[in-house]
Amino acid sequence: MEALRARIEGHLAGFERVALETGERRRAAVAIVLSPTKKGPAYLLTRRALHMRRGAGNYALPGGNLEPGEDAVDAARRETHEELGVALDREAALGLLDDFVTLGGHVVTPVVFWTPEPLRLTPDPQEVHAAWFVPLADLDHPKAPRAEPHPDGGPPILRMYARGGWINPPTAAWLYQFREVCLHGRPCRTDAIGQPNWTAN
Helix, strand or coil, X not given: CXXXXXXXXXXXXXXXXXXXXXXXXXXXXXXXXXXXXXXXXXXXXXXXXXXXXXXXXXXXXXXXXXXXXXXXXXXXXXXXXXXXXXXXXXXXXXXXXXXXXXXCCEEEEEEEEECCCCCCCCCCXXXXXXXXXXXXXXXXXXXXXXXXXXXCCCCCEEEEEECCEEECCCHHHHHHHHHHHHHCXXXXXXXXXXXXXHHHC
């Protein structure tokens, strides 16, 4: 695990991320939380509560809007604690990936976190239907990423493999860039990844 951490830190240190101005958009953050498990290193993935007004039942990373005075790291830490009961120190943040504009009107900053000890999840049922530790090895599924034509003729929709199926952008876009940049040290951007229109709701 320590060798993996060193590799990820090194790749993030050499990565020049794209930081976007928000304009009239809301700023948000998501957490890519890495943790050891009995089956090897994993990341946290949730399914949003089924009764939520927006994104009900979607696969997602812990995250949400920045509150006044917060930066992306603090917002991602707070949201991870609120959604999953996981407390992260600022020192657990290894770095940031590219800002990403969602169809819902947010500029989202993915924050990569590292936890050396196994985590215990206590999902908040008001926000999270279920949560899992997904093996990092799943990100290297031989058919991932799977690009499909956008039904409205926009950029291709890129999907990533998780839990025996395929998840959609924007979550898939963040996981794809994490795989390419953090795990493999390959240049990768997310601005040309299409999003299903229903993710705007």
